[in-house]
Amino acid sequence: MEGLWIVIITAVLAALKPHPKTSVILVENDKSRNAIVVSTQKGEVLVDKPYTEVDLKDKESPPSLPKPVSKAEVEKEFKNTLKMLPPKPVTLYLYFKKNSVRLTEESLEKLKSVLSVVKKRMPCRVDIIGHSDTVGDKEKNRILSLKRAKIIRDLLVKEGVDSSLLDVKGYGENDLIVQTADEVSEPRNRSVEIFIR
Amino acid sequence: MKKFIPLLFFLIFPLFAESIGMIKDLYGKVRIKRGDKFIEASKGLSLKEGDIIFTDSSSGVGVVFKDGSLLSLDEKSIFKVKSYIFSPEKEKYGIDVKLEKGKAAFSSGKIGKLAPKSFKFRVPEGVVGIRGTKFLVSVNK
Numbered sequence: 314m315e316g317l318w319i320v321i322i323t324a325v326l327a328a329l330k331p332h333p334k335t336s337v338i339l340v341e342n343d344k345s346r347n348a349i350v351v352s353t354q355k356g357e358v359l360v361d362k363p364y365t366e367v368d369l370k371d372k373e374s375p376p377s378l379p380k381p382v383s384k385a386e387v388e389k390e391f392k393n394t395l396k397m398l399p400p401k402p403v404t405l406y407l408y409f410k411k412n413s414v415r416l417t418e419e420s421l422e423k424l425k426s427v428l429s430v431v432k433k434r435m436p437c438r439v440d441i442i443g444h445s446d447t448v449g450d451k452e453k454n455r456i457l458s459l460k461r462a463k464i465i466r467d468l469l470v471k472e473g474v475d476s477s478l479l480d481v482k483g484y485g486e487n488d489l490i491v492q493t494a495d496e497v498s499e500p501r502n503r504s505v506e507i508f509i510r
Numbered sequence: 511m512k513k514f515i516p517l518l519f520f521l522i523f524p525l526f527a528e529s530i531g532m533i534k535d536l537y538g539k540v541r542i543k544r545g546d547k548f549i550e551a552s553k554g555l556s557l558k559e560g561d562i563i564f565t566d567s568s569s570g571v572g573v574v575f576k577d578g579s580l581l582s583l584d585e586k587s588i589f590k591v592k593s594y595i596f597s598p599e600k601e602k603y604g605i606d607v608k609l610e611k612g613k614a615a616f617s618s619g620k621i622g623k624l625a626p627k628s629f630k631f632r633v634p635e636g637v638v639g640i641r642g643t644k645f646l647v648s649v650n651k
Contacts, residue, residue, distance in 0.1 A: 337633070340615070351636060394613045397536075397537075398580055399535060
């Protein structure tokens with residue numbers, strides 16, 4: 314398990330012209346093969362293939378059978394809608410030295426690119442989530458992970474990012490990036506996760 | 511004076527209601543109905559649970575939710591966030607939204623991954639939900 318940051322997109326769907334009817338089109342799905350289910354009071358239909366449409370007539374009728382639609386047609390009909398769909402959020406990681414709130418040399422270098430992604434994405438919100446490895450006391454690790462996250466927040470604020478856009482959390486060893494047993498020194502778990510949305 | 515304090519607290523409390531997402535991009539005229547008030551939407555505006563988004567003609571909006579879910583609305587659309595819960599610390603998740611009118615595109619985020627069954631995208635005639643891999647397999651067999 315990769316933890317909470319794991320990705321995104323199960324389905325992009327679109328509904329149009331609810332009166333007199335609604336159409337739902339699955340546009341894309343990810344590798345994990347999630348699917349959408351379209352239902353009314355009278356039945357449900359599973360849609361798992363991209364560019365498939367289901368129509369709804371009213372509450373008292375079952376959904377139509379799924380039918381394929383052309384990509385070109387969807388892109389034309391939903392041109393403005395798809396254009397306004399924001400870009401997918403980005404997750405970046407910065408790593409820390411053992412039992413320390415000091416960034417590794419490589420991550421110190423990477424800090425600039427974090428800042429440039431944040432600035433490029435404005436207006437945006439940023440969740441800064443601290444993690445730790447499993448060496449030592451759980452509560453101490455939670456505090457350490459929060460300190461790590463706050464350090465990253467302070468660095469971003471110093472570079473001119475409005476602090477009200479930043480949300481800081483410390484998960485300690487409760488949400489490991491790499492699953493390990495207790496008391497394992499794992500560099501990838503000594504990290505701060507930066508979710509830019 | 512004392513008896514006014516609880517009332518005041520009640521009045522102020524909604525102001526601190528947690529942000530569940532933000533307006534990422536928009537064009538034309540987009541309004542948010544929050545409680546009894548209409549707010550003119552602007553880029554960067556925080557959204558709250560219960561908000562209803564209205565887009566005028568020749569208008570559109572893009573929204574990013576806290577869990578990374580993405581939404582866009584075309585012109586003349588009405589979209590309501592009935593409830594939205596994203597609380598990884600408490601492992602509580604849920605999205606219940608409704609497109610009353612118009613056109614929307616939606617891309618699911620962490621909630622769709624972590625708690626697909628808690629996802630409800632309503633339309634006037636029914637509901638669109640997400641099913642995880644395991645469910646899909648059992649259905650196909």
